[in-house]
Amino acid sequence: MAVPEEAEIHEVFKLFDQExxxxxxxxxxxxxRSLGLAAPEAQLREFVAEAAKKDSNHVQFSDFMGYVRRAQTMEADKSVDVAKEMQGMKNGIGHFFDKLSHKQIRENPPDMVKIADIKHLLSSVGEKMAEEEIEEMAREIRNSCRIQDGRVSFDDFVKMLQA
Structure with a gap:
């Protein structure tokens, strides 16, 4: 979802501020959440505590905008962290396939790797990935690599990891 502009934020705020x-x-x-922001519960509790110090019942638009900006900053920071983690993971998987697994995982035809084996590695070797992350990687593989009989082109897979 696109980052909401202040005018859009104000419109949504007014919908909830009937009085x-x-x-x-x-x-x-x-x-x-109605603005598409997914602030963590801990951050929401922090906002509620700050707002309660000013007024026990209500939050004014200017204060709410401050909370929105902080939530957006946190989401942006989280996106950068996730991108770095994904790149590190891609580098690690590429290294693993390149150095360790030629005989263990690669089967006939010799330039193809089972997607199931890739998923197994992601869930069991090193820092285990969550099921969502594994499925995201599998989607990326299916969208970017040649696949035949449940196997992905090893060369395509390596290129995808290096992209």
Whole structure:
């Protein structure tokens, strides 16, 4: 989802602020989610605690905008971290296939690797990946590599990892 502009944020805020006195503190998370922001529960609790110090019941738009910007910054930072983790993982898998597994995993035809073996490695070797991450990698493989009988072209796989 695209980053919401201040005008869009204000429109959504007004939908929840029917009386013009601000949104209820307990609705901070709901309003953020309606904007497409997925602030973690810990961060939402922090926002609620800060808002409660100013007013026990409501949050004004200017304060809410501050919370939105902080949530957006956190999401952007998380995206950068995930990208770095994915690149590290790709490098590690490429190294593993290049150095360790030629005889163990590669089968006839010799330039193809079973997708199931790749998934097994991702879930059991080194830092284990979550099922979601494994499926995301499998989708990327299916979208970027030649596949035949459940096997992926080893050369295509290596190129994908190096991209």
């Amino acid at each position: 013009g006195s601000g949104i209820k503190i307990k609705e901070i998370g709901t309003v953020m």
